Amino acid sequence: MADNARPTLDRRREERRVLAGTLVGTTIEWYDFFIYAQAAGLVFASLYFAPLGEVGAQIASWASLGISFLFRPLGAVVAGHLGDKLGRKRMLVFTLILMGAATALIGVLPTYEQIGIGATIMLVLLRVLQGFSAGGEWGGAALMSVEHAPKNRRGFFGAYPQIGVPVGMILATATMWVITTSLTEEQFLAWGWRIPFLFSIVLIVVGYLIRRAVEESPIFLELQQRRAESSAPLGTLFRHHGKNVALTMLIFIANNAAGYLLIAFFATYVSTVVGMPRGDALLMTTFSAFGWLIFTMLGGWVSDKIGRVRTFQIGYAIVGIWAVPMWFLIDTGDQFLFFIALFVLTVGLGLSYGPQSALYAEMFPADVRYSGVSIGYAFGAILGGAFAPLIAQLILERSGISWHIGVYILAITVISFVAVSVVKETRGVPLDTQSVDVVAARRAAKARGL
DSSP states (O other), rough: OOOHHHHHHHHHHHHHHHHHHHHHHHHHHHHOOOHHHHHHHHHHHHHSSGGHHHHHHHHHHHHHHHHGGGHHHHHHHHHHHHHHHHOHHHHHHHHHHHHHHHHHHHHTTTOHHHHHHHHHHOOOOOHHHHHHHHHHHHHHHHHHHHTTOGGGGGHHHHHHHHHHHHHHHHHHHHHHHHHHHHHHHHHHHITTTTTHHHHHHHOOOOOOOOOOOOOHHHHHHHHHOOOOOOOOOHHHHHHHOOHHHHHHHHOOOOHHHHHHHIIIIIHHHHHIOOOOHHHHHHHHHHHHHHHHHHHHHHHHHHHHOHHHHHHHHHHHHHHHTTTTTTHHHHHHHHHHHHHHHHHHHHHHHTTTTTTHHHHHHHHHHHHHHHHHHHHHHHHHHIIIIIIIHHHHHHHHHHHOTHHHHHHHHHHHHHHHHHHHHHHHHOTTTOOOOOOOOHHHHHHHHHHHOO
């Protein structure tokens, strides 16, 4: 009896390590990513782009946030290709360290006033490194969780790396809130904003130790055993799975765009335009992120019951319906109504984010899975969240009407809703290790009577 129980106990112990590793790692990575987003809205305009004038500096600051997304596909291609060849675990450790190094260096970077344009260039270059790292992070974490999951719990397991986003946001926004409310404006601009970036060093050490203890994905290990030489995953991916890459890209754009408004734009908007105190805006944004966390986990769990596609559709319906009305609550300047506006949005964001890991993993065979999910995710982020705060700022500057930003979110939500509706339900499909090339070769051999 004890002997029979041992494999089950060992498996559960390993599952817990995997879930902890994917959650902690993505939380730290997205903390780093979001700290920049918060700083882009609060301080980088005046510290690194001041010569452009108040409006121009803020637009340039948002652009520096978005430019890193252009390098996420490169990170996705490199990490995806090597992840399919060398393993998910190695790439997860590599991307974690790279992101942490870039973040910590921003924390010691001189300002424009101190060294001129060189400071701005170095800031952008470090942001590019963050983007490269983030491009390879998500795919590995998503696959580690889903490929370790029982067949009927992939959505729930896959939600763990997803909640690293709201948890990272909570950590980043709460850290900014503590610092901004503890220091004077002059202290915050002089040195206080650097503390969250330097704090990343501690988080990276913790994340590294946890991820080093996680075993390699069993699906990947099986894949290694079944092929003597590595195939060319990228060639196979685009030759046979181009449609699915395009669909994963389009499915993600609405969630990522609306999510980046929540992460970076709303707090800046209500503090600079509506007049809400900055500390209150950050605090309400932090509280709303708990809704994103809860409904992301719920979305993963629900997708195991009713399917990935249906869960996505419900989430996007909520985002689309709420995209315009929420602005009338935000513009009141009332803290509670601001929180309600953001919290309702997180219901749709969570339901359209929780099932993503499982859906994407089930859309690709194992030998191109890392590349497929990472590249689709990265390009979706470019079209979705990369310049969403910048686009929102431009819409506001041109029209002066906040709810016009909601029309923009509604339009791209319709695109994502249609894209996910095209996908045939994937819940329960085998996470096989056979590529299309292998299957095609076997079919050809069978046809020849071999």
